[in-house]
Amino acid sequence: MYGLIVNKASGNGKGQRTWKKVEYELQIRNTPYLVRFTSGSGHATTIVKELLTEGVKTIIAVGGDGTINEVANGLVNHRVPLGIIPAGSGNDFARCLNIPMHYEKALHRIFENKQKKVDLLHLGQRHCLTVTGIGFDGKIAKTVNEAIYKNWFNQFGFGGLSYVLSMLEVLKDYRPTNIQITVDGKELFFSGVWLVAVANSPNYGGGIRICPEASYDDGLLNICVVHGMSKWQLLRLFPKAYKGKHVVMEQxxxxxxxxxxxxxxxxxxxxxxxxxxxxxxxxxxxxxxxxLSVV
Structure with missing residues (x-):
């Protein structure tokens, strides 16, 4: 039996629309399942614990990266694998795992049950699937989540533009800072730092390849530090990051x-x-x- 955790609100309602299609597929296949719907932040992790007591063989997240993150946090070090049906605005984790964006193809992949082990980034009380961003990045995420235009762009399938607009908004007033990074015991100092991205996979922000060499199964964190540049240099650098070309600016x-x-x-x-x-x-x-195990 499959357990499904659905965030109806993800992708400005895409989660609800995707679920109705998935529900139809499960019913015509006579596939046994239990479904639960999230009602707020953190609820998906609680639902995971409930479904694990029901003996489900796979827990499927229908939603965006936030929902998938919460489900994954509930499944850490469990034998029950995670299935993913993308229904968010960015879908960066699904992208890095080559999970189809189309619900039917994603569901078929889950039915094949080919499990793979995935690394996670640990931050003390929680785990991260893709990228943890510190500084300019963190401020953009806060601005995106509070922006009214996010829902408008999601509605028309342009969720990535929310990140671009929020970046421009934050850029007006943001000031870089000095940062000390300790990597495996080695201390490094950087001045005028805009952001530090610590990555378990290449993409975030709806397709920005911030750490092109990052891999979810190599046992390593990839770190990108952007520092010592003006806001106008940063603005020119930004488009290159979608193809990972920003990394050539070694200075x-x-x-x-x-x-x-x-x-x-x-x-x-x-x-x-x-x-x-x-x-x-x-x-x-x-x-x-x-x-984490993923199908």
Missing amino acids: HVTLLTGKDVYVQSDTPVLVQSDGEPIMESPVRLQIKKGA
Whole structure:
């Protein structure tokens, strides 16, 4: 029996529309299932615990990266795998796993039950699937989530534009800071830092390839530090990041790898994880090898 966790509100209602199609497919196939609907932040993780007591063999998340993050946090180190049917605005985790964006193809993949182990990024009390962004990045995530235009863009299938508009809005007033990063015990100092991205997969923000070499199963964290540039240089750099071409600017973009990362700043800056603002710096991040099973 499958357990489904559906966020009807994800993607400005895309979750609801996708669920109705999935429901029809399950019914015509006579596939046994239990379904639960989220009602707010953190609820999906609670639902996971309930479904695990029902003996489900797979838990399927229907929603965006935020919903998938919450379900994954409930499944860490469990034998029950995670199935994903993308229904958000960014769908970055599904993208990096090559999960089809079409609900029927995604469902077929789940039925094939070919499990793979996926690393997770650990932040003390929670896990991250894709990228944790510190600084400019964290402020953008907060602005995106509060923006009225996010729903408008999601409605017409242009969720990535919400990130672009929010970036421009934050850029007007944001000031870079000095940051100390400790990677596997080695201390590094950077001045004029715009953002630090710690990645378990290449993409975030609806397709930005911030750490092109990141892989969800290599047991490593990839780190991108953007520093020492003006806001106009940053603005010119931004489009290149969609193809991962920003990394050639070695004077202003520093790439690192490690398994244990500690980031502290002169003044506290916002931290986002899988697109959700969660805390302020300082923050410690560790890789957890093969902590999640995905079908």
